[in-house]
Amino acid sequence: MDQLLDVYVNVEGPSGHNSKWKRKRGSSDTIYENEDKVHAVEPNSPAVRGAGNVKSCRAVAVCLALLCLLLLAGLITLVFLFIQAKSEWKMEMVKLHNNLTSERNKLQMSYMNLSEEREQLQMSFSNLSEEQDQLQKRFEDITNERNELEKRLLALRSYGWIYFSSSLYYISSSKKSWQQSRADCLQKGADLVIINSHEEQEFIQTFKKLIWIGLTDMESEGKWKWVDGTPLTTSYWDRNEPNGVPDRDEDCAEIKKYDSEQSWNDESCGLERFWICEKLLFQ
Known part of the structure; x- marks a missing residue:
């Protein structure tokens, strides 16, 4: 070709630089290698x-x-x-x-x-x-x-003593006045009976005798006291008793009836009756 053709071919070499292929005028194409002699890389x-x-x-x-x-x-x-x-x-x-x-x-x-x-x-x-x-x-x-x-x-x-309700009782077999009866009880270490309850009243009535009890108004007429000095509070007097008699003193109490609860009677202390002594069991 008559024209001047410059042909550049970019080739990456080992160093990474580009080399140029040049084509100059002439009757024939002449290809010159660059001065660095870059070889084609496989x-x-x-x-x-x-x-x-x-x-x-x-x-x-x-x-x-x-x-x-x-x-x-x-x-x-x-x-x-x-x-x-x-x-x-x-x-x-x-x-x-x-x-x-x-x-x-x-x-x-x-x-x-x-x-x-x-x-x-x-x-x-x-x-x-x-x-x-x-x-x-x-x-x-x-x-x-x-x-x-x-x-x-x-x-x-x-010796004739009977036990009842924590007490001992002695029933006489003979008769004496109220004072003599009490003296006999005192000689035995006891005293005439003191009635403190309905049960004791019934117990004494079972002997069915005219019995002196430890109740008197000798000290003051009409003021009945037990032989231990305590005043009478509960009584079992018979109807219209105690009544007394004008011609004689009836200063001692007895159980006159044994078939009735209201059995007490005031009587002359000189008359003779059976008696009953009482003393505590652990006296």
């Missing part, structure tokens, strides 16, 4: 492989950096989790210690309470043992007293 040439290795190294470095960052992040996470777990463990240990301390205190308190209860039970047992001994002694004393009482009652019964 795909599997060492230059291409070197460039690939550099890129691979960069990729590996980036991967290693990312891996290091991931490892660092994982390590930081592990350290954080370890610190958190250690803190929670410490809290759990403190809580467990507090619970154990509380349970220990409760156990100590329970032990102290049990010790106090044991001491109280021992004291109660000792007291019960003492009470048992006292009751045993009391039982023995009562048994002995009963035996002595039975012996005494047998002995008194042989």
